[in-house]
Amino acid sequence: MARYVLRRVGLALITLFILxxxxxxxxxxxxxxxxxxxxxxxxxxxxxxxxxKDLGQDGSLISRYLRWAGNALTGDFGDSFKYRRPVxxxxxxxxxxxVKLALMTIVIVVPLGILGGVVAALRQGKAADRFLTIAGLxxxxxxxxxxxxxxxxxxxxxxxxxxxxxxxxxxxWEQFQVLLLPSLTLTAILFGYLSRMARAGTIEALxxxxxxxxxxxxxxxxxxxxRHVLRNSLLPTIAVIASQMAYLLGGLxxxxxxxxxxxLGLLIFEAAGDRDIPMLMGAVFIVGALAMLMTLLxxxxxxxxxxxxxxxxxx
Amino acid sequence: xxxxxxxxxxxxxxxxxxxxAESRAPAVTAKDVRRELRRQLFRSKxxxxxxxxxxxxxxxxxxxxxxxxxxxxxxxxxxxxxRPFTDGFLFGADRSGRDVFSRxxxxxREIMIIAPAAVVLGTLIGITxxxxxxxxxxxxxxxxxxxxxxxxxxxxxxxxxLALSALDASRLTIILLIGFLxxxxxxxxxxxxxxxxxxxxxxRAAELRGERSTYIMFVEILPNVVGPIIVEFTVRLGxxxxxxxxxxFIGFGTQPGSPDWGRTIFEERSxxxxxxxxxxxxxxxxxxxxxxAINMVADAIQGLVDR
Numbered sequence: 001m002a003r004y005v006l007r008r009v010g011l012a013l014i015t016l017f018i019l020x021x022x023x024x025x026x027x028x029x030x031x032x033x034x035x036x037x038x039x040x041x042x043x044x045x046x047x048x049x050x051x052x053k054d055l056g057q058d059g060s061l062i063s064r065y066l067r068w069a070g071n072a073l074t075g076d077f078g079d080s081f082k083y084r085r086p087v088x089x090x091x092x093x094x095x096x097x098x099v100k101l102a103l104m105t106i107v108i109v110v111p112l113g114i115l116g117g118v119v120a121a122l123r124q125g126k127a128a129d130r131f132l133t134i135a136g137l138x139x140x141x142x143x144x145x146x147x148x149x150x151x152x153x154x155x156x157x158x159x160x161x162x163x164x165x166x167x168x169x170x171x172x173w174e175q176f177q178v179l180l181l182p183s184l185t186l187t188a189i190l191f192g193y194l195s196r197m198a199r200a201g202t203i204e205a206l207x208x209x210x211x212x213x214x215x216x217x218x219x220x221x222x223x224x225x226x227r228h229v230l231r232n233s234l235l236p237t238i239a240v241i242a243s244q245m246a247y248l249l250g251g252l253x254x255x256x257x258x259x260x261x262x263x264l265g266l267l268i269f270e271a272a273g274d275r276d277i278p279m280l281m282g283a284v285f286i287v288g289a290l291a292m293l294m295t296l297l298x299x300x301x302x303x304x305x306x307x308x309x310x311x312x313x314x315x
Numbered sequence: 316x317x318x319x320x321x322x323x324x325x326x327x328x329x330x331x332x333x334x335x336a337e338s339r340a341p342a343v344t345a346k347d348v349r350r351e352l353r354r355q356l357f358r359s360k361x362x363x364x365x366x367x368x369x370x371x372x373x374x375x376x377x378x379x380x381x382x383x384x385x386x387x388x389x390x391x392x393x394x395x396x397x398r399p400f401t402d403g404f405l406f407g408a409d410r411s412g413r414d415v416f417s418r419x420x421x422x423x424r425e426i427m428i429i430a431p432a433a434v435v436l437g438t439l440i441g442i443t444x445x446x447x448x449x450x451x452x453x454x455x456x457x458x459x460x461x462x463x464x465x466x467x468x469x470x471x472x473x474x475x476x477l478a479l480s481a482l483d484a485s486r487l488t489i490i491l492l493i494g495f496l497x498x499x500x501x502x503x504x505x506x507x508x509x510x511x512x513x514x515x516x517x518x519r520a521a522e523l524r525g526e527r528s529t530y531i532m533f534v535e536i537l538p539n540v541v542g543p544i545i546v547e548f549t550v551r552l553g554x555x556x557x558x559x560x561x562x563x564f565i566g567f568g569t570q571p572g573s574p575d576w577g578r579t580i581f582e583e584r585s586x587x588x589x590x591x592x593x594x595x596x597x598x599x600x601x602x603x604x605x606x607x608a609i610n611m612v613a614d615a616i617q618g619l620v621d622r
Contacts, residue, residue, distance in 0.1 A: 011461070011464070014461055015461060015464050018461065018462055019469065022466070022469070022474070023477065026474065026477050026478045026481060027477060027481055028481075133614075134361075134610075134611070134614070137610050137614065138603075138606070138607040138610055141553045141554065141556075141557050141606045141607075141609070141610055142557075142602075142603045142606055142607070143557050143560045143561055143564065143577070143602060143606070144561070145560075145561070145564050145577075145580055145581075145584075145599070146560075146580070146599040146600075146602055146603050149580065149584065149587065149595055149596060149599050150596070150599070152587055153587060153592050153596065156588075157587060157588065157590055157592070158590075164587070164588060247470060249470055250469075250470020250471065250472050250473055251470075253470070253472055253473065253476070253561075253565070254472070254561050254564060254565065257564070257565055258564075258584070268473070268476065269476075269565055271480075272476050272477075272479075272480040272565070273480075273566065275480055277480075277481075280476075280477060280480060281477075284469075284473050284474075284476075284477050287469075287470070287473060288469040288473070291469060291470065
């Protein structure tokens with residue numbers, strides 16, 4: 001197990017390096033110089049050069065990468081072009097807001113997805129199964145803002161039960177109200193994946209020999225389901241959920257923009273609109289690193305639950 | 316799957332006679348299998364339903380003027396926020412008095428060009444990458460796998476956003492971007508399919524005949540992994556629509572005022588709060604119908620290929 005984890009962490013570090021290169025290269029193909037973009041076409045070349053130097057935008061691509069990555073390692077992503085303050089002044093607050101939204105979503109979607117999957121598996125091939133599968137798949141691919149708009153329309157505009165957006169501030173109850181619609185939007189997207197995983201796991205366990213043995217030795221159906229089927233099908237499902245967190249982080253971008261919720265997604269959206277490259281690079285890199293960390297945790301969890309993975313992966 | 320009628324000499328089938336008959340009777344060709352698969356596909360209600368919706372939007376994209384009742388950009392302050400089904404506005408009018416129905420029809424164009432083009436590009440990249448990785452394996456496979464993992468750990472829309480804020484967000488850029496981002500993901504699926512074919516006898520035979528590896532990859536292996544590739548293509552098409560709409564929603568890839576669905580929803584969403592739902596809900600439902608239809612088709616094809 002230790003060997004597997006070490007190997008996996010090593011791979012994650014390599015991936016992190018590739019990620020930093022991707023983020024840097026993509027952000028560096030900016031046409032023209034950054035200094036020129038900020039100062040406008042009428043500034044003289046000298047002050048443009050000076051600003052480029054101040055912003056660390058001079059020198060070759062490789063030396064700029066090394067400077068950026070070196071600083072990033074110490075948690076310094078440079079200063080935002082727009083606010084002229086360190087990127088890291090903004091990211092933690094926004095990240096915390098996004099984490100709240102993500103946690104709320106997980107609390108809703110995990111039980112719901114598992115329930116849907118198990119129900120579909122037990123009614124395999126029947127109408128309930130077909131409905132859950134097609135509805136889940138359709139919701140999973142319907143853009144977040146389409147679902148979000150329907151939710152806003154019903155619950156905020158027509159029924160007036162919940163706010164149509166805003167940030168999570170104030171009492172726990174107020175925060176809950178603000179968070180509910182955006183997290184339901186994300187739930188709609190994730191539900192399909194989770195219920196499909198839970199469905200597949202449950203069907204596999206239902207068809208397994210140990211389940212047939214349990215049934216044949218005369219156990220009640222309820223006991224068979226609880227002790228033999230669900231116990232074997234749900235643990236892997238929970239591990240798969242962890243691997244969907246990377247997607248969840250991306251979904252925040254559109255959802256937070258729609259609901260005007262001040263999280264990392266809205267921060268990235270605004271940084272992109274303002275062409276605030278240090279902010280954009282810093283925030284995207286942090287989201288990517290977080291997504292990678294989640295994937296790593298999910299892989300380790302899966303390996304811990306299933307010895308076949310950690311032993312079979314040497315090949 | 317395809318039943319070939321073998322005239323038997325009596326009731327019980329005799330294995331030896333069957334084998335002999337089969338060698339004389341016309342063998343089941345790949346063409347027969349394809350025809351049978353197509354026949355089953357066209358019997359599936361999910362497939363037909365999805366196809367009809369997709370074709371409707373494709374028609375809207377190709378010939379919007381035939382269906383639209385008005386110029387999608389003609390503004391008329393007098394008819395601001397006219398409700399649906401009044402004054403000749405089927406789905407009402409938006410804040411500038413433009414016809415919501417006609418904008419919905421014209422709005423299909425951008426997405427019906429970008430999404431398929433991007434996925435075709437992505438599939439071509441994916442097939443090449445997957446064949447190379449699956450066939451050669453070794454260090455090449457390892458290196459590309461790591462790069463793909465790094466790409467996949469980042470949400471596609473974030474990478475696209477990052478790139479589009481640096482590059483000029485034209486139609487071509489978005490096609491290239493989504494294509495290149497999806498290519499490696501499709502490549503992983505193709506690789507997995509190639510791995511199961513790689514050690515089969517026909518590949519060995521071709522190798523022993525001394526065929527070049529490009530010939531083995533593209534002529535021997537590729538036709539045998541077409542099934543998973545078609546499934547992956549349709550699934551990715553859904554994701555491409557999703558991604559492209561998301562990008563349009565956050566303001567990339569379309570001009571302000573364009574009837575594109577994602578863009579329209581972004582621009583008209585504020586009127587939701589005044590209980591004016593039609594300018595944003597109509598394109599939202601159009602978008603939803605398209606992705607759901609693509610997924611119905613993908614689901615039907617997958618059901619056939621998996622068997």
